Structures are given as structure tokens and as C-alpha cells.
Amino acid sequence: MTDRSYRAAPPEALRIEPLGELTAIFDRRSMQTHLVVAPMPEILSAMGGDRCSAALLAARLAATFDLDGDDDVQSIIAERLGELAAMGLVARA
Amino acid sequence: MRHCLRIAVGPVQFRIGSDWAEPIAALERLYAGYPQDAARPADATVRLFAARPWRRWLRPSVHIGGDFVVPDALPLPLSMGLLAAEMGMNLQVALGWRRHMLLHASAVAKDGRALIMSGESGSGKSTLAALLGERDWRLMGDEFTLIDPAGGEAFAFPRAVSLKNDAIAEVAARVDAARLGPLLAATPKGDIRHLIPRPEAIAAMHEPARPALLLFPRFGGEVAAEPMGEGEAFVRLTEASTNYVALGEAGFAALTRLVRETPAFGICYPDSATGIALVEQLWAEAPR
Numbered sequence: 001m002t003d004r005s006y007r008a009a010p011p012e013a014l015r016i017e018p019l020g021e022l023t024a025i026f027d028r029r030s031m032q033t034h035l036v037v038a039p040m041p042e043i044l045s046a047m048g049g050d051r052c053s054a055a056l057l058a059a060r061l062a063a064t065f066d067l068d069g070d071d072d073v074q075s076i077i078a079e080r081l082g083e084l085a086a087m088g089l090v091a092r093a
Numbered sequence: 094m095r096h097c098l099r100i101a102v103g104p105v106q107f108r109i110g111s112d113w114a115e116p117i118a119a120l121e122r123l124y125a126g127y128p129q130d131a132a133r134p135a136d137a138t139v140r141l142f143a144a145r146p147w148r149r150w151l152r153p154s155v156h157i158g159g160d161f162v163v164p165d166a167l168p169l170p171l172s173m174g175l176l177a178a179e180m181g182m183n184l185q186v187a188l189g190w191r192r193h194m195l196l197h198a199s200a201v202a203k204d205g206r207a208l209i210m211s212g213e214s215g216s217g218k219s220t221l222a223a224l225l226g227e228r229d230w231r232l233m234g235d236e237f238t239l240i241d242p243a244g245g246e247a248f249a250f251p252r253a254v255s256l257k258n259d260a261i262a263e264v265a266a267r268v269d270a271a272r273l274g275p276l277l278a279a280t281p282k283g284d285i286r287h288l289i290p291r292p293e294a295i296a297a298m299h300e301p302a303r304p305a306l307l308l309f310p311r312f313g314g315e316v317a318a319e320p321m322g323e324g325e326a327f328v329r330l331t332e333a334s335t336n337y338v339a340l341g342e343a344g345f346a347a348l349t350r351l352v353r354e355t356p357a358f359g360i361c362y363p364d365s366a367t368g369i370a371l372v373e374q375l376w377a378e379a380p381r
Contacts (some may be wrong), residue, residue, distance in 0.1 A: 014321065017349045022324025026345040031338070033345055035328060 003054050003074070006081050007093040008047040010053050014089065016041060027088060034065065043080055051093040054078035094138060094165065095157040101128040103239065103250040104192065107182055108135035112143045112151065116174030117379075123175075123253045123274050123287055126295050137189055139181035141174060144298045157181040161188035166210055169280075175287070176280050179255060185243050186237060186250070193239035193248060194340055194347045200233035200302075201225045207247040207302035208376060209238050209355075210310055211333045214282075217312040220260040223288055227267050232294040233302065242343040245299035245350050251294050254285040261286045263365060293351055307357035307378045314361045316371060321357040356380065 015026040023041045025034040039061070046060040048088075054077040058067075067073050084090040094110030096117040101107070102124075111117050140158035143149045154168035155177040161184060169177045189193065198211035199222035208230075210218040219235040227234030233249035240247055252276065256264050261284060265273060274287035307326055321329075330348055331337050337344045356379055362368035 015345065017345075019323035019327050019349065019352060020325075021322060022325075022327070024327060024345070024349060026342055028342060031341050033331065035324070 003078065004081070005051050005053045005093045006023060006047070006085060006090040008044050008061070008090050009088070010049075014044075016044070017072065025089065030088055032088075034089065039091075040080060041075075043047065043077065049066050054081060057081070094142070098124075099129055099131055099135065100132070101130065101133070102182070102252045103234070103248055104136075105186055105190065106130070106133050106136045107135070107139060107251065109139045109141070109178060109182070110176070111141040111354075112128075113141065113155070114345040115143055115171060116155070116178045119175040119274065120178055120294060122228045123289055126289065126292055127264060129176070134356055136250070136348050137182070137185035139178060139185055140323055141181065152239045154322045157184065159185050161185055170230075173222065173277055174280070175274065176285060177279050179252070179287075183236060190336060193241055194334055194344050195336045196238045196240060197236070197335060198238045199235045200249070201230040201237040202247075202249075203230050203276065203303035203376075205300075205302055206305035206381075207233060207238075208306045208308065208372070209247060209304055210308045211330060211374055216310045216366060217253060217362070217365070218310055220365060221262065221310060221369060223254045223256065223260070223264050224267075224365055225372065226254075226290060226294060227264070231297055231302075231367055232281065232290045233298075237308065240304070240347050240348040241301065241349060242340060244301075245304070245347065245354065247304050248301055249298045250293075251290045253289055253297050256286050258283045261325050262324050291298050304355045305377055307319070307352070307355045308375070309334060309357070309359045311359070311361045312368075314363065316363060316367050317361045317381060318371060318375060319359045323357075326352040326355075338358055 013029050017024045021037050054074045057077050058074045096111045096114050098109045138159045141155050154172040155174050156168045198209050199218040200207050200209045212218045222235045234251050235254040237250040241282050258369050272289040277285040
């Protein structure tokens with residue numbers, strides 16, 4: 001499967017508020033509220049303003065979190081990126 | 094319209110017009126103790142009208158109109174004109190109000206702090222609020238609680254409490270009959286009788302209260318209180334708010350603040366006395 005690259009929404013577009021196990025994200029462009037759980041907020045944070053592929057994000061997240069040597073990390077992140085794209089919080093780059 | 098009345102409930106100034114005298118007379122009785130400033134511009138308009146002129150007399154049926162309407166809403170018989178007026182008032186507030194975040198929740202206050210109860214119809218939130226309002230609490234409202242997006246305070250909307258079915262006898266046993274409206278039997282919402290809030294609650298209706306406890310009651314089952322996380326409370330309150338989406342980021346900010354600053358519990362109770370005792374206990378334990 002192709003490792004597609006994405007770019008996160010600009011920081012000024014999102015208001016991100018952790019609420020316990022959930023994180024509420026308000027998108028100022030669409031005026032929509034998104035409720036997400038880990039690892040969505042972590043992925044957005046790790047992307048920063050860069051163009052990121054799942055492989056790059058897996059490396060960045062592994063540097064911060066203990067990912068238990070999970071071989072599927074990259075494919076899981078690719079799936080989550082697809083979901084974030086469907087919500088409009090990241091876009092294909 | 095032929096018959097007209099202006100009433101202020103909390104921050105909302107209503108103008109209610111009717112083709113018939115009866116609903117206005119019933120409202121005048123229920124809301125006699127509320128501010129009635131004829132010069133103040135209306136925030137919300139409710140119209141109770143006959144679809145055809147002859148339907149004012151011939152099988153009179155009351156259509157509900159106003160600034161906002163629900164298409165295809167069925168009219169009510171004139172005997173339920175008071176219910177039509179109440180539904181109209183609720184509808185205008187639910188669809189039109191923008192100055193506060195509107196929660197479909199009852200609320201009572203004590204010492205400037207508010208207890209907010211949100212739940213589905215039948216959860217008992219109205220009955221609990223009515224019963225607490227007959228104790229040493231100030232009834233803020235049985236249907237809507239208004240949250241100021243800027244400061245986070247709760248504001249009251251103490252309309253006449255809509256008692257339903259079993260709650261009617263329960264409350265009627267505790268209050269002066271003069272504070273009860275007529276029995277509206279077998280309405281689409283069951284039997285309904287209105288309770289006029291205590292004069293102190295009406296006099297204090299403009300006073301804000303700081304949210305101190307959020308409860309999500311459910312009537313039935315064993316007595317239980319389960320702490321609720323911020324995320325779940327947020328989700329439930331977005332569902333309970335009629336104008337969350339319309340308020341945009343102001344609503345988002347108000348709601349995140351409310352769930353962060355206010356402890357929340359889901360509660361179950363088998364009867365009102367147990368429910369009241371549980372509420373009082375949780376209130377006593379709530380941080381100050």
C-alpha cells in the first residue's frame with residue numbers, strides 16, 4: 001500500500017481541548033466539533049506543520065511513546081491518517 | 094392578534110398572541126407574579142392561531158406559530174391551549190435564543206451555586222427540581238438552563254413547571270392549590286399540570302449562579318451514583334443543548350469550561366425521596 005503523505009490543518013484553524021480520555025477539537029473553518037481518542041491528538045501534534053507520511057510519523061511517535069515494537073504501527077497510523085482526512089483535520093499533501 | 098400578553102421569564106421577553114381568550118387567561122393566571130413590561134421589546138413571539146377563521150369556533154384547533162415554526166406540527170384542541178402556549182414558548186427559545194448556551198436541563202441554586210440536571214424526558218429532572226424548589230433551594234428552571242458563554246455562570250429560566258403524570262400528585266400534596274394550574278388530561282405528553290414557582294424564585298430569576306454540580310438522572314432501578322468523566326459529560330451536554338452548533342466556538346468554549354470546572358455524576362433512583370436524598374448528599378460532598 002502506498003504510504004500517502006498528509007499535512008495537518010494549520011494550528012490557528014483548530015482549538016484542541018483534552019477532556020479526560022476524549023479530546024474535543026473545534027475546527028474554526030467548518031465550525032464542527034470532533035471528538036477523538038488517542039492516538040489522534042498525538043498524531044496531529046507530531047505532524048506539526050510538516051508534510052508527513054505514516055512511516056515518518058511512526059518514527060516520530062516512537063521517539064516519544066513506547067510503541068511496544070508493534071510492527072503494525074505504520075499501517076495503524078496510515079489508517080488513522082485516513083480517518084483524520086475524512087474529518088478534514090489533515091489533508092493530502 | 095385578538096388577545097395578547099407579554100411575559101418575562103428569566104432574560105427572555107415573550108410576546109404571546111392568540112386567536113382565543115382562554116390560553117391567554119390561563120397564562121395570565123400562571124404568570125401573574127412575573128414581570129410584565131408592555132414597553133419592553135419582545136425577544137420571542139408566539140402565535141396561537143386558527144388555520145381557518147371558522148376554526149376559531151368550529152372544533153377549534155390551535156396552531157403554534159411565531160418567529161420559528163416546526164413544519165407539519167399537529168394543532169392541539171383548544172382545551173390544551175395552555176400546553177400549546179407552553180410548547181410555543183419553549184420552541185421559540187430552543188430555536189431562537191443565542192445570548193446564552195441553552196441546555197435542556199433543570200436547575201436549582203443555593204448560596205449562589207447551581208445544581209444542573211440534564212436528562213431525557215422521563216428522567217425525573219423536572220420533578221426533582223420542583224421538589225428541591227419546595228425545600229431550601231431556588232428553582233432556576235425545569236426545562237432550560239442558560240449558560241453565559243463569557244463568564245460561565247448559569248442563568249435561570251423559571252417558567253411554570255410542567256408536572257407530568259405521577260409527579261402531579263406528588264407535588265400537589267406539598268403545595269398550596271393556588272400555585273397549580275388546571276389539569277390538562279390525556280395530552281400527547283400525558284397528564285400535565287403546571288406549578289407556579291415560589292415568589293422568591295421568580296424575584297431572583299435574574300441572579301446568576303456558578304455551576305457547582307452536574308447530574309444526569311435516570312429514574313428507576315437501584316440507587317446509584319457514578320462519577321462521569323469530562324468527555325462523556327461534554328458529549329451528553331452537546332446533545333442536550335439546542336443551540337450548541339449555532340454558537341460556534343463560543344459554545345465549544347463554554348461547554349469545555351463547564352465540564353472541566355463542574356463535577357458530574359450519572360445517578361439512578363427508584364423514587365423521588367431517594368433521589369432527593371442522593372442529590373443532597375452529592376451536593377454536600379461537592380467541592381466549594
